[in-house]
Structure formats: C-alpha cells, structure tokens
Amino acid sequence: MKIMKFGGTSVKDAGRIRGMVDIVAQAADRYPVHIVCSAMKGITDDLIRIARMAEDGDGGYKQIIEEIWTRQLDAVDDLFEPDGLGDDAPRRYREGVMSQLQGLLKELREISHGVFLVRECSPRSLDLVMSFGERMNNSLIAAYMNSIGIPAFFVDARQLVKTDTSYGRGEVNFAKTNDNIRRFFNQHEDDGIGVITGFVASTDKGITTTLGRNGSDYSASIFGAALGASDIEIWTDVDGVLEADPRVVPEAAVIDDLGIDEAMEMSYFGAEVLHPYTMLPAVETGIPIWIKNTMNPSVRGTRIGGDAPQREASITGIASIPRVAMINVVGGGMVGARGIASKIFLALARSEVNIIMISQASSEHSICVVLREDEAETAETCLRQDLAHELRIRQLQTIQVIRGLEVVSIIGSGMRGRPGVSGRLFQSLGRKGINVQAIAQGSSEMNISFVISSKDHNPALQSIHQAFFQSGIN
Numbered sequence: 151m152k153i154m155k156f157g158g159t160s161v162k163d164a165g166r167i168r169g170m171v172d173i174v175a176q177a178a179d180r181y182p183v184h185i186v187c188s189a190m191k192g193i194t195d196d197l198i199r200i201a202r203m204a205e206d207g208d209g210g211y212k213q214i215i216e217e218i219w220t221r222q223l224d225a226v227d228d229l230f231e232p233d234g235l236g237d238d239a240p241r242r243y244r245e246g247v248m249s250q251l252q253g254l255l256k257e258l259r260e261i262s263h264g265v266f267l268v269r270e271c272s273p274r275s276l277d278l279v280m281s282f283g284e285r286m287n288n289s290l291i292a293a294y295m296n297s298i299g300i301p302a303f304f305v306d307a308r309q310l311v312k313t314d315t316s317y318g319r320g321e322v323n324f325a326k327t328n329d330n331i332r333r334f335f336n337q338h339e340d341d342g343i344g345v346i347t348g349f350v351a352s353t354d355k356g357i358t359t360t361l362g363r364n365g366s367d368y369s370a371s372i373f374g375a376a377l378g379a380s381d382i383e384i385w386t387d388v389d390g391v392l393e394a395d396p397r398v399v400p401e402a403a404v405i406d407d408l409g410i411d412e413a414m415e416m417s418y419f420g421a422e423v424l425h426p427y428t429m430l431p432a433v434e435t436g437i438p439i440w441i442k443n444t445m446n447p448s449v450r451g452t453r454i455g456g457d458a459p460q461r462e463a464s465i466t467g468i469a470s471i472p473r474v475a476m477i478n479v480v481g482g483g484m485v486g487a488r489g490i491a492s493k494i495f496l497a498l499a500r501s502e503v504n505i506i507m508i509s510q511a512s513s514e515h516s517i518c519v520v521l522r523e524d525e526a527e528t529a530e531t532c533l534r535q536d537l538a539h540e541l542r543i544r545q546l547q548t549i550q551v552i553r554g555l556e557v558v559s560i561i562g563s564g565m566r567g568r569p570g571v572s573g574r575l576f577q578s579l580g581r582k583g584i585n586v587q588a589i590a591q592g593s594s595e596m597n598i599s600f601v602i603s604s605k606d607h608n609p610a611l612q613s614i615h616q617a618f619f620q621s622g623i624n
C-alpha cells in the first residue's frame with residue numbers, strides 16, 4: 151500500500167484535481183493506495199487573512215469568504231457536469247457535495263462572525279478557521295472520485311490524528327494516533343481509497359489543531375507509518391527536491407537520492423518542497439519518501455531514505471530561510487564568565503521562540519542567536535527582563551536586534567572531512583560583494599549556515615550554485 155500526498159498546487163482547481171485523480175487511478179490499478187490532500191493553493195493564506203481581518207474589525211473578511219466559495223463552486227460546476235449520456239451520477243454526487251460544502255461554508259461564516267464580534271482570534275480559533283481549506287477540498291475530491299466510479303471515502307484526520315494543545319503546531323501523540331488510524335482503516339478495508347485531510351488534527355477533547363504550515367506532508371508520513379505503507383509519495387509541482395529553489399536558480403537540477411539527514415537539513419533550512427517533520431515517522435519505519443511531479447508524473451523524482459549515498463560532490467543542496475532577525479548579546483563581562491549563555495537560552499526558552507541558529511565567537515565577547523523576524527520582539531523583551539541585572543552592572547553592554555536578514559545553508563554529507571568547502575563558499579560570496587554577518591557549522595559537518603541581508607538573497611543563491619554546481623568542481 152502507498153500513501154500519495156497532493157499539495158495545494160496539485161489540487162488548486164478542477165483541472166488539477168482531474169489530473170491528480172488520473173494519477174491516483176493509475177496507481178490504484180497496481181496496488182492499494184490512500185491519498186492525503188491539502189487545501190487548494192492559496193486557500194490557507196486566505197483563511198488566515200479572514201481571521202486577521204475579522205479580528206481587526208474589518209468587515210472585508212466576508213468578501214474573502216465569498217471568493218473562497220466561488221472557487222469551490224467553480225470546481226463543483228466543472229467536476230460534476232452531467233456527461234450528456236444519461237448517467238445521473240454527476241448530478242447525484244453534486245447534490246451531496248453541495249450540501250456538505252454549504253454546511254462547511256455556514257460554519258466558517260459563523261466562526262468568522264464570532265471572531266469579528268469579539269475582536270479576538272486566539273491560536274486555537276485560528277487553527278479551526280485554517281482547517282476549512284482541507285476539509286472542503288477533500289470532501290469535494292472524495293465525491294468527485296465516487297462520481298466517476300472510483301470508490302473513495304472522505305477521512306477527516308481530526309478524528310484520528312491526536313495532538314497536544316500547541317495550537318498552530320500540534321505535537322502528535324503517536325501511540326493514540328497510530329492506534330486510531332489502524333483501527334479506522336481496518337473498519338474501512340473494503341471501502342476503496344481513503345481521501346484524507348492533510349494538515350489538520352485535534353486534541354483529546356476534539357478541539358481542532360493543525361500541524362504547522364505545509365503540514366500535509368507530515369500528515370502523509372503519519373498515515374504512511376501507521377499503516378505500514380511501502381512508500382510515501384509527496385506529489386507537487388517540481389520534478390523532485392532540487393539543488394536550490396528553482397524560482398531563484400532556474401539551473402538547479404533534481405537530486406535523485408537524499409539521505410534522511412540531508413533531507414531534514416534541506417527542509418529545516420527552508421526548502422519548502424518538504425515539511426521538516428515529514429521524515430520523522432519514516433525514519434523509525436524505514437519507509438522511503440518520494441517527491442514527484444503531478445505535472446510530469448513519469449519522471450522518477452527524488453527518493454529520500456536511509457543514509458545519504460556515497461557522493462563525489464561536496465554539497466548536495468542550498469536552502470534559505472527568509473525574514474529572520476539576529477539578536478546579538480554583547481558584553482566584555484561575558485569573557486570567561488559562567489552562566490550567561492544558560493541565562494540567555496533560558497530567557498529564549500521562556501519566550502517560546504524557535505532558535506534557528508546560534509553562533510559565538512571564541513573571544514566569548516558576544517553570543518548571536520538567529521530567529522524568525524516576527525518572534526524577535528518577544529525574544530528581546532524576555533532577554534531584557536532576564537538579563538536586567540547583567541545589563542545594569544555592565545557585565546553586558548547591549549542587546550542588539552538586527553532585522554531584514556536571511557539564513558542561507560549549504561547542505562551535504564560529502565562536506566564531511568573535506569577541506570576547502572567554506573573557502574570556496576565565502577570566496578563566491580565575496581566576489582559578489584555580499585557581506586556575511588554570522589556563520590555556524592554543525593559538528594556533523596553536513597551544513598554550513600550563514601546570515602546575510604535579505605536583499606542579497608538572489609545573488610547569494612545564484613553565486614553559490616554557480617561556484618559548486620555549474621563550475622564542475624563541486
């Protein structure tokens with residue numbers, strides 16, 4: 151059995167849904183499959199805008215709900231068109247799916263109105279609002295498959311995937327989740343293809359949660375691991391994981407095989423083609439993950455699994471995280487002093503921000519942490535509170551926040567023990583006049599990360615790709 155996951159680009163309208171169902175039907179002729187689908191491309195962003203506008207008392211949120219509804223209706227009209235041969239199935243299924251979608255629309259309108267009235271949208275309410283994209287789209291897809299004679303059943307993953315109450319990024323309780331999934335699919339053994347909502351989950355009390363943006367990839371691997379799938383396929387709009395973001399580096403080629411560690415580094419450091427947690431369930435079960443192209447299904451794609459293959463090349467890929475900030479904690483009194491680093495990290499833990507990168511010069515004169523720009527204010531407040539004493543006695547001179555930055559990483563198991571890689575990297579940036587503001591290298595030697603100004607994003611990625619992949623001396 152295989153799990154096939156289709157992202158928002160692969161199910162963004164009726165045309166793409168038809169293409170996706172063709173791929174699924176061909177696969178299902180050869181082996182059992184279940185599918186995990188995302189919301190139509192852009193719908194989750196629209197739902198977030200609805201919540202934010204309603205929270206701000208901006209009645210314009212209603213217009214966005216109408217736009218979402220129009221996209222759903224266009225897809226229904228196109229997919230459930232009577233075929234003119236007297237077959238009534240499209241009409242019958244159209245009525246069923248319309249009533250399901252209208253129910254969801256009503257619910258979305260009521261929740262948004264509630265947010266508008268109280269002028270408050272908690273992370274918990276936001277998760278509920280965001281869940282509608284996946285719920286609408288998978289209801290539509292399951293009905294469409296049935297209407298063309300492919301037995302399918304809608305699966306609301308909220309019934310099965312159980313998380314804690316970390317809204318916006320629920321932490322999965324695997325014991326309960328695996329048990330729920332196995333029991334549910336045993337009961338539906340003869341019902342055809344499960345059409346599973348990606349991204350959404352719920353707490354023990356049934357409160358809706360989500361798995362984080364782009365979390366449908368993770369949903370696919372949760373279901374794949376629980377059901378002992380032979381493969382987990384992530385279908386998207388590119389031929390696989392590429393050496394760099396193809397929108398910036400059009401010359402980037404497909405990486406045929408990636409080790410689990412390399413894939414984790416690529417996704418953690420910004421290759422949005424894959425959610426970083428996707429590999430976790432697969433690591434334990436050894437199930438390979440494939441990245442494949444819905445628009446080009448015959449291409450092999452990238453296989454992710456096990457250790458990285460032996461490589462001639464030093465680096466495998468380049469990734470980047472935009473919109474980060476750097477906090478520099480600077481002070482002569484830090485040199486040789488004990489406990490300041492731990493105070494800094496405790497303050498950051500208290501602020502619940504996610505630290506992307508840390509760097510400390512051996513002079514111990516400063517510690518720099520890199521985090522998402524929208525978390526910088528919270529982090530700075532906590533640091534100033536917890537380090538107030540050290541600032542007062544001048545053990546620390548400043549806590550400086552620099553915004554408008556980006557982390558770029560070069561990744562690859564071939565870097566281990568190979569001299570000259572960072573030399574070539576920084577030479578290529580230097581030639582383009584790009585200033586590097588901080589550097590970190592993990593002890594695994596599989597990643598060198600550095601911070602640059604956001605405005606240098608494109609030239610940095612292009613010059614690194616040129617230096618390693620296009621020069622013939624990677």
Ligand SMILES: Nc1ncnc2c1ncn2[C@@H]1O[C@H](COP(=O)(O)OP(=O)(O)O)[C@@H](O)[C@H]1O
Nearest residue numbers: 157158159386387388391392394395421422423
């Ligand atoms: N290294 C990379 N390899 C492949 N795609 C990448 C990479 N970095 C960024 N991308 C972008 O990720 C996109 C796919 O991710 P996403 O939009 O989340 O897809 P989906 O809608 O299928 O979930 C691609 O269209 C590509 O532009």
Ligand SMILES: N[C@@H](CC(=O)OP(=O)(O)O)C(=O)O
Nearest residue numbers: 157158188194363364365366
């Ligand atoms: N729809 C959700 C979950 C997701 O994974 O979407 P996609 O597969 O389109 O990246 C999001 O936009 O975050």
